[in-house]
Amino acid sequence: MSKAVTFDKAFASLEKLVNEIEQDSIQLEDLAQKVKEANVLIAYCENKLRVITETIEQERKK
């Protein structure tokens, strides 16, 4: 996950995925890939809530 991704962006991406699936606009063969993407986004938010990335501290020390 890129550094530039924020909670807002991750949440919005997840919402987009949900809407696409709910509206059947995702091909069945792409579903597994979308589940993978969603899991990455959810894990990203969950981890980021509990782990301050080292980047912040590194930036601060500069």
Next chain:
Amino acid sequence: MPAVLQLSELMGEIDDAIRQRFAGRLFWIKAAITDVKKYPDKRWCFLKFIEKEGHNITSEMKGVFWSATYHHIENFERETQQVFSSGLEITCTVRVRFHQRFGLDLEVMAIDFAYAVGQLELERKQTIERLLKENVHIRLQPNGSFSTFNNRLPLPTVFQRIALVTAPNSDGYRDFTEVMGKNKYGYAFSIQPFFTQVQGDAAATLIMHQLSKVKNQLSDFDVVVIVRGGGSDTDFKSFNSFDLCNYMADFTLPILTGIGHDRNTSIADMVARQHKTPTEVATYLLDGNMSFEKDLLQLKERFFNAVDNRLQSANQQLTYHRRIIISSSPHTILKRGFAMLMKQQQIVTNPALLQVTDEVQVILKDTILQTTINKKESNVESSNL
């Protein structure tokens, strides 16, 4: 040679004169106080009363609180929410005392809180009027609160990087960091303290200085938190300072205050987002993150429900198609009692291709009949089948 008096004799005469004129009398005076030295353990307080014309002191007199009246200072601080310190103007009742060694002073018997509260209220009102007049981004709401550039800024979805403006080793600092650090959800925060004095005459300027440092690294933070401890510290005057409040009102990162008082709202609270105590600010930030996580988990559930529904729907479609295919298969049709006609290994669907004497195969469910056509005629009743 004139009669020479012992110093004590002269002082005694002065003492007599003063007693004659002032003994047993109380006077209400209004004066500024300076050089305030409090000794809480002994419950004494020494100070000077002064009166000025411009910058010049025109009258000055020593003042004192003894232990019997020291509680007036504590009451004053509690009632007016400001520290009894140099620079205040007070009204109080005093009695005139003279001591042959320590000289003349005024012993304070009581302080008029109403006057001090009135003065503070006046200063507060003047700051509010000035902010509304000079800061075009501040609007007074019908309920008396302020809408400012700062408190209209949207809050981030999640709070993680916090610029904390507070006094070092203060209750406020400890309370805030403890609640944040020991949160049961395990949320991580990066809290960078910007230490400052938060009470006294210089506090407003010092807080602004720390805020200006935050401003230099805005992108490092999600939010600014200003906290101070409660307890007996009751000096909120700096939080009504025009310069500080004006600076906060236009600050480009959301500011949350937890200035630690229950009764009054300072103007600094009004221009930012007010929470009563440092603990309440911390709880608010934690709740914000919890709310995000709750939304996230709901979305996660919705996502996997949608995936399940999608798979289930695909399965249903597959089942339907399978059923159609099965019901249309020759095997199913033959099982129902129909027969299939083949000629030269080809299924015949067009009777025009069949002639009398043609050899054909009649395929039944379990049987194949080799047969020769000996008659051909129209089936006029087929539409009735």
